[in-house]
Amino acid sequence: MKKTALLTLGALGLCMTLSAQVKGYVYEDSNRNGKKERSEKGIPEVSVTNGIEVVQTDAKGYYELPENDDQIIAVVKPSGYTLPLNDKNLPQFYRIHKPGGSPDLKYKGVAPTGKLPRHVNFPLYASDEAEAFTALVFGDPQAYNKEEIDYFYRGIVAEVEGIENIPLGISLGDLVGNDLDLFAPYAEAISRIGIPWYNVMGNHDMDFDAGEDRHSDETYESAFGPNNYAFNYGKVHFIILDDILYPDPRDGKGYWGGFRKDQLDFVENDLKYVPKDHLIVLAFHIPLSEPGGDAFRDEDRQRLFDILADFPHTLSLSAHTHLQKQDFFGKEDGWTGTKPHHSYNVGTTSGDWYSGKLNDKGIPVSTMRDGTPKGYAFIHFNGNEYTLDYKVAGAPDTHQMNIFAPKVVAKGRKTSAGIYVNYFMGSENDTVEYRIGQGRWRPMKYVQEPDPSYVQQVYEWDTTGELFPGRRSSNPVISTHLWRGSIPTNLDTGIHKIEVRVKDIHGRTHKGESSYELAEPVGQD
Incomplete structure (x- = not known):
């Protein structure tokens, strides 16, 4: 009995020893070379996630997280710091870990990444971030071919190219229209704006030959990184989520709006480290819709609402419908906050899918079916408050x-x-x-x-x-x-x-x- 017990304890100890961990530092990269020097200090109390668990760095900027063979390790950018950008102005805040690469799909996905290094470190740059700032928001660029990429660039991007005093932008999904080879020209067009740009995955950005939802984002990940992540700016905490269940769990066909359990676990874990007086801005593709409808899985929306219940300042952003709409969720909808939850479904940059007459530049007018002209939004933040503006493409700011x-x-x-x-x-x-x-x-x-x-x-x-x-x-x-x-x-x-x-x-x-x-x-x- 004693020998058996010792063997059992020994095996348990071996399992605990072999339990894989990803570890590293979040640090201030003062010389901006992407390497942690001995003189560069770690940054404490910064959240790091593997897509489900969220931990915070210790006094030296050190973290540890459970490791598996299909995950993305990401830092949650804290206020007062900026992230490194690649040559397309895409923030570099993550490390993909897929030793075997993506499954065999039509589009390439992620190439095998091999083993993790001893430390997965995240460099940050110290920055003065004002609590009053403006974000630029695009709904559905959704180009199906290079001609439509050109429409998107000349009709939308060129109008904001080189824009000043805007620290970040977000595209709310359907970056392209099914052809994932267009991710690269889309990213090239967006890069011309000249500001850090965050992306959301849409239902036209998926690997349609994926057999399960967790693999529907493989090619998106290879181009833009995780599709569930978070970052801070001023007193605003942004949470980006993939809210497309594919294939539809009801019949295995098409898609449905909603979240997997692990995604909502991430949101819950992430918000443990966010002050209650911060504004929580959620960005996803499919609108939350109204309870009782069939566009969104009701129980997922309810759990999200329950997680957000202790945060009095919230806003959610979506696109997808090619319509502009303001929704306000109250107690009758399962929202228990002291004031209604505001959901803004943003008009699209592609408008009515690049349809309609051509304007004097040869670009489709593309007014949306509800009469909203194509355009984009500005969100003006001041602490935990915000105001919204919609800019009609090619028209004066006053054209409302x-x-x-x-x-x-x-x-x-x-x-x-x-x-x-x-x-x-x-x-x-x-x-x-x-x-x-x-x-x-x-x-x-x-x-x-x-x-x-x-x-x-x-x-x-x-x-x-x-x-x-x-x-x-x-x-x-x-x-x-x-x-x-x-x-x-x-x-x-x-x-x-x-x-x-x-x-x-x-x-x-x-x-x-x-x-x-x-x-x-x-x-x-």
Whole structure:
């Protein structure tokens, strides 16, 4: 019995000794050579993760994590430091560990990485980070070929190339359209902006021949690193997640919005080291949607909400739908925070998949199906607070709405036509008013209808006697940011000015103008 017990204990001790660990230092790379010198000090209390577990460095910047043969070790960038960048301005905060490489897939994925070195170290550069800063956000570049990469570059990237005073940018998935060989030209285009750029994986960025969800990101990883990671800037903690379950666990076909358990374990472990007064910004591809719907697995959203319950300042970002939408989740949706959780589904840089007429630069206009012009967002952070702006590509910053009204209306006759305002960043919570000439301001009614200005764009393709250059736009859908007002016809004949003002969720006022004509009726009443 004693001999057996000793053998058992010895075997257990051997297993504990052989339990693989990845270890290393997070340090201030003062000479920026990517090598830890003896004189370079480690940085304490920095989170490091293997994609599930999260640990913090000790007083000397040292960490240890469990090792396995398919993981990515990553540092969670702390505030007050910047990360090294590669030649495409992609932050270098991770080390892929796949000794055998990726499975045999259509696209190459990750080449065999071999054994880990004795230490996996992460260099950081000390930096003065203001708590007030702005992030640039792109939804769905989604180019299916090199021609569309060119549209993306000339129509979007060129407009912000060399932008100043913006410390970081994020693309919210669907970086490309199924052809993963386009990752490289996409990254080249993005690099021209000239700022550190973080990426989210979308459902068109996956290895479709992967047999299980954990391998659907192999080629994405080879180009951009982990698809679940986190970083800090000022008092904002960003968490980037892959929220595409592929293949769909219900039937093995297609995909479903949601998270694996290990991903939510990572979020829970990560947030243990984040102060409760920080703003938590989650970025993923598929919007959280509404509970009870079928686009997102309800229990995954609920667990995410439960993990975030102790954080009073939160925001989630998504794209995917090629529509712009503001959602506010409350207690009826499973959110238990003191104020609703704001989910912003960002309009896309590809718009309606590069459709529509060509503009004067030969680039598709590509207005989205809800009437939102293609563009991109700016998020202005100040401590744990934020404001949102949407920038229509190729338009002035002040272009925040489209106003639709008939060109001419019969004087004195009632009309069922209306004045419509599509305030691109709007939701039912906003106040929209209008006035005619110098008349009094009157509230507009929030409606859920297709935007008539977009309807007009689409059906122009169906009524033309000669094809336009470009490709017909998609059919209209209900807009979630549309208001309607009646048309006064009891005024003098002539042109009448329409003024619109919108008070947004941040208390700011936006204005727009249009006009309509009143003319004497033709024919009998």
